[in-house]
Amino acid sequence: MPARIAKKISARKPPHNREQDEWRKSAPTSQLVEQRAREYFDAVVGFVKRDPGERTFLDFERALIPLVLTLGRFLVALFLCRRHEELAVPTHATRDGRRHERSQPQDRELATFFGKVRYWRTYMRGAGGGYYPLDERLRLPADGFSRGLTSLMVRVATKVSYAQTCLLLKCFLGWSPAQATLEKAVLGLGKSTKAWFEQAPPPEGDGDVLVIMIDSKATPTATASELAKRRGKRRKQPGNPSKRHRGRSKRKRWAEKKRRKKGDHSKNGRSATLVVMYTLKPATLPDGVRRLEGPINRRVYASYAPKRHAFAIARRDANRRGFGKGSGKRIQIVTDGDLSLGLYAKEFFPEAILTLDVIHAVEYLWSAGRSFYREGSKALAGWIAKQKDRLYTGKLEAVLRELGDALRAIPKTGPGNKGKRARLETSINYLSKRVALMNYHELLEQDLEISSGSVEGAVRYVIAQRFDAAGMRWITERSEALLQLRCIEINGHWDDFIRFGEPRAAEPGGLPSLLASRAAPLPTLGLEVAA
Secondary structure, X not given: OHHHHHHHHHOOOOOOOHHHHHHOOOOOOHHHHHHHHHHHHHHHHHHHHOOOOOOOHHHHHXXXXXXXXXXXXXXXXXXXXXXXXXXXXXXXXXXOOEEEEEOOOEEEEEEEOOEEEEEEEOOEEEOOOOEOHHHHHHOOOOOOEOHHHHHHHHHHHOOOOHHHHHHHHHHHHOOOOOHHHHHHHHHHHHOOHHHHHHHOOOOOOOOOEEEEEEEEEEEEEOOHHHHHHHHOOOOOOOOOOOHHHHHHHHHHHOOOOOOOOOOOOOOOEEEEXXXXXXXXXXXXXXXXXXXXXXXXXXXXXXXXXXXXXXXXHHHHHHHHOOOOOOOOOEEEEEEOOOHHHHHHHHHHOOOOEEEEOHHHHHHHHHHHHOOOOOOOXXXXXXXXXXXXXXXXXXXXXXXXXXXXXXXXXXXXXXXXXXXXXXXXXXXXHHXXXXXXXXXXXXXXXXXXXXXXXXXXXXXXXHHHHHHOOOOOOEOHXXXXXXXXXXXXXXXXOHHXXXXXXXXXXXXXXXXXXXXXXXXXXXXXXXXXXXX
16 A cells, blocks of 8 residues: 555646545545555655655645645545544434434545545434434535635635636645635625624724714626526537637627717616724823824625615614713714715714715815816915815815805806806805714814725725626625625634534534525615615
8 A cells, every 4th residue: 555655646646536545435444544544644754755856845845735635635534434433323313203213324525625535424314304413513514515615715705706716726725616616605605694793792992982984886787688698598609619700700699789978887886885883092192192092993894785774784883882872972974975874874873973074075175176277286286275274174164155256256158167167066065065064173173083084995995806896797696795705804703703604503404505506685684664
C-alpha cells in the first residue's frame, strides 16, 4: 500500500477521491481507515524528503496542496467511521408511534472543505420512511454538503458574483459545486434570515443617542419577457459550429428593440430599502468641551419589501437596544427628504428628531443658483457658500426669501427664462416643505448628525457593489435572500447565524436540507396594518 500511495503522490494530478476506492462497495473499519491515513501521511512526508533539489518552492507548494486535501479527506472519513462505530444503534426503535427496524449500512458521499468523502451509516427502516441515526447525531444535512462548506461558498457569494465564487472555490479547494447548486445554497440559507433577525440579540455597550438613517437603491430586475426567455423551451441551435455565426443567426431571430426615450431606464429597477443604525456616546475632551463620540455598534439591514417594513424593523431593533417609546432617550432619523419616509418616521418614531440630509438641501441650492449665475463661476460658488452659512446658523427663512425674490425678478417670457423659473420653483417647493427638518443650527449645537453620509456609503457598499453590476438581472425574491445574507455578513454575525440555523434536534420526516429551489417570500413585518 505505501508503494502504491507513493506512486500516486508522484503523479502531477492524482485522481480525485481515488483514495476511497477501497470502501466504495462495503463499509470499512476505523482501524482500516486509520491505517490508510497513517500510510498516506508517511507517504506525504516521504514526498517531501525525496525532493530532488531542483524543484522551486512554487512547484513544491502547488504539488503539496492537493496532497494535504487528500489527507484531510482521510481524516474526515476516519472521524465519520469512528462515530458510526461508537453509535449504539438498536435492532429496532419506535419513533412517532412507528416501529423502525435496523437495516444494512448504506454509503453516501459528503461534500466537505477537503472534497467529497464517502462514508457508511446504518439505516433505520420503517413505515412511511426511515432515518439515519449517525446523520442525525452529527446534524448532517440531507443535501450531501457539509454545513461548513455551504457556509463558506455562500459567504463568498455575498461578496462576489456566483461565477466568480465558483472560480475562487476552484482556486482554493481544487473543485467547486455547480453554479446552480450555489444559488440553491443561497436560497436555502436565505430562508433562515427572517428568523435570525427576529431573535438577534442587541449589541452590548450601546451609547445614549440612537441614529437611524434610511435610503433606497434600485437594482436591475428581470422583466417578464426576460424571464419567459429564460424559462421557455430552448430553440434548436443551427448546425453551424462557429460561435460567431451562431450569434448572428440568433440576433436575426430577435425582435428589434424600441428606441428608448429620454429619461427611460433599461434596468427595470426594483428598489431595496437600507437601514443603518448606530449609537453615539457623550464624551468630554481635555479642554472640557462635551461632544458625542461614535458610531457605536453600527448595524445594517436591507430588504426589497416596501419602505414601511424598514421602519418596522428599525422600531423593533430600537426597542431591543433600550430606545423604546417612553425611554426618554434621544433618537434621530436622517433621510433624503422623501416625504413618504417622513410619514413613516412620524408613525413609528413620534418622539424622534427628523432631519433632512444637508447635502440634498445644498444640491437644490446649486440647482437654484444656476438660474442666475453661470455654472462653474466664482459668483455661484460664493453665493452657495453664503446660503450654506445661513443654513448652519438657522436663517432658512432668509434663504427662501432670497429665492422667492429671484423668482419674481425673472420674467415669465424670454430666452431660457422658463427653465430658470422651473429650477427655482422646484427648489423653493422642496425646501419650503421641509423647513421643520432643517434645524441644522440646533443639531450642530447638540453635536448630532446633519448628513446621511453613513447610509449613502452603505448603499454603495451593501447594495450597489453586489447587485448593480453590468449585465445583472435579478428576480426580487431570489435577490432578497442574498441581500439579507450580505447584511448578516457585513454586521459580523456570520458564524453566529450559521450556528443558529443548525438543527437542535432531528427534524421529523428526515434530515434537514440546506439547499432550496424556491425563494422565501418577502418579509411582511410592518405591512399588516398598511394592508
